[in-house]
Amino acid sequence: MLHNLGSINLDHIYRVPHLVHPGETLASHGYRVGLGGKGANQSLAMALAGGQVCHWGRLGRHDAWARDRLARDGVDVNHVELVDEPSGHAIIQVDDQGENAILLYPGANHGFTRRHHVALCQAARPGDWLLVQNECNALPELLDGAHRHGLAIAFNPAPMTDRVLTLPLETCRLLFVNRGEAAWLTGLPESSDAQALLYGLHQRLPETATVLTLGHEGAWYQAGDERHFQPALPVEAIDTTGAGDTFIGYFLAALQEQRRIPECLMLAAHAAALGVQQPGAADSIPSRDEVERYLTGSQSA
16 A cells, blocks of 8 residues: 655646746636645546555645545545645646646645654554655654654655755655756756766665656666666647656556566656646546557557
8 A cells, every 4th residue: 555645736727828927917818726736646646547545635624526536536535634724726827838837835735743644654554655745744754753664655855945955865765856856956957967867866865766757858767776767758748737746656556566667667657648648737647548558559659
């Protein structure tokens, strides 16, 4: 079982001709509200991939539909609390080239306490996986407690902030980072090539395996001297929101199935490639059947 203590947000998504510049007022040519939050997206992706995932989250009581959506798609939501606080939400701009810019309000996602951490460790068994992102509070206590309990920790430090640099990252078994996050963690320029970033990550966290996602440049897995590369798939992106979350959820589902790392990377890359061809975050995550058909088609092409 994988336990995901993660954010649940309501995404307010605006389609714009370009990302808004400082001081500019820009008319949107599309708007909708959907389920989001890196935590919810990753749980949903893992469930749609066929994985077993229990989500630990906090959500405003009037937004219970978001919990119901997760449950409907196979996520265990027994530990999603409905609280008398505003839900976390995000203001997302998506431009005509598919790029996005996001303003995040944490809301109920920043209400986790020691009580939640104790309950999680009591519910999880040593050897279970714990997935965490950087959209919830009290991460130092959570990582330390989960490590002492014997959980295998997977961490996605997004959105990246300076406080991530102070976390006990050595407790993590697996780290998911993109180019910007890898550069921030290593102190290298963001223009550094993949090999330099991978080397820097290994120097900083020699005992932690890393998945480095590089968009159209593909993805890498590194653990000690072991490295695997997955090329990107040639697709035209409509909306990149949630692509990284889709990749993470599918990778972890394949890992739960005890697939080999190259297979995990391949499945995750195909899921993300399908996702960027659809608008939205949670709504863009494909089903396992869709990914398997796409995978079969790309291998026979």
